[in-house]
Amino acid sequence: MSCVHKPQKSLVLIGLMGVGKTTVGRRLAHALKLDFRDADEEVEKAAGRSVSEIFADFGEAAFRDGERKVIARLLEEPPMVLALGGGAFVDDETRANVKANAISIWLQADVETLVRRVTRRDTRPLLRGDDPETVLNALLTRRQAAYAEADIHVDASGGSHQITLDGILRALDAREAEA
Ligand code: S3P
Numbered sequence: 001m002s003c004v005h006k007p008q009k010s011l012v013l014i015g016l017m018g019v020g021k022t023t024v025g026r027r028l029a030h031a032l033k034l035d036f037r038d039a040d041e042e043v044e045k046a047a048g049r050s051v052s053e054i055f056a057d058f059g060e061a062a063f064r065d066g067e068r069k070v071i072a073r074l075l076e077e078p079p080m081v082l083a084l085g086g087g088a089f090v091d092d093e094t095r096a097n098v099k100a101n102a103i104s105i106w107l108q109a110d111v112e113t114l115v116r117r118v119t120r121r122d123t124r125p126l127l128r129g130d131d132p133e134t135v136l137n138a139l140l141t142r143r144q145a146a147y148a149e150a151d152i153h154v155d156a157s158g159g160s161h162q163i164t165l166d167g168i169l170r171a172l173d174a175r176e177a178e179a
Contacts, residue, residue, distance in 0.1 A: 004172045006032055010075060011172075012082045012098050014089040014147060015107035016139060017127070018118035019156050020164060021083035024107065027165045029081035040085045042070045051085075055125035068094050075101045086139070087126075090146045099149070103175075105168055106150035109157040111136045151175075 011028065013021040022038050029036035040051050043066050047054055054063045067085060071094050074082055082102070088094050089104070098104050115132045118124065127135055152175070154167040 004032060004169050004176060006034065007079055007103060007172070010077075010079045010082050010102040012084060012089075012102045012104045013107060014084050014098075014104055014150055015086065015109070015156065016114055016136060016143070017086045017124055018114040018116075018136075019086075019107040019109050020117070020161050021107060024156070024161050024164050024168070025081045025083040027161060028168055031165065031169065032081070035078075035080040036083075037074055037080055038083045039067060039071050039074065039088060040083075042074060043067050043085075046070055050123070052123060052125050060125075064091060067091070072097055087143075089150070090143050095146060095149065099151075103152065103172075104150035105152045105154060105171070106147045107154055107156035107164065108147075109155070111140060113157045 011034070013025045013028075015021055025038070026036050043054070043063070044050055047066055049057065051063065054066065064087070067088050068091055071082075071084065071088060074080070075097055089098065111133060114136050118127060118132050118136070122128070126139070152168070152171045154164060154171055156164040158164060
């Protein structure tokens with residue numbers, strides 16, 4: 001059983017689309033009695049538009065600007081569990097900000113698992129019209145060096161989000177024991 005205490009810093013979940021950052025993040029927040037926030041949702045609230053609409057109306061660069069600002073604001077708040085959109089940690093400024101102010105957790109899964117999960121919803125502009133496996137493989141190649149800079153790496157390919165959550169809690173326990 002895990003005995004992780006409430007962390008002093010926010011826990012930030014990173015990783016590719018479909019890996020389960022939001023679902024696992026909600027459960028992690030519940031387990032640690034912390035607030036949960038989803039960066040995409042916060043960007044949508046700030047813009048009054050969905051992520052797809054922001055991409056369509058203003059382009060990806062504008063989405064990335066908004067994303068960077070929203071995450072910087074959230075990192076100034078008291079500790080929470082924060083799920084980032086898949087591209088956020090690749091941004092140098094956001095990555096530096098997360099490293100300085102939070103504990104980052106990379107949820108890793110094989111592309112086959114991700115494809116299965118992302119095809120359940122059609123809300124991701126980067127996947128529209130293209131073969132999800134090709135896109136996700138390309139994104140993983142481009143992003144994995146940045147993702148690998150996360151403090152904690154957890155396997156999220158397993159059968160259930162509960163297994164992933166247990167993996168995170170074990171890793172946090174181990175960090176606490178080392179500190
Ligand atoms: C993106 C991932 C999405 C969202 C946007 C771009 C990406 O978030 O931020 O569609 O660049 O990987 P999820 O990872 O939560 O799907």
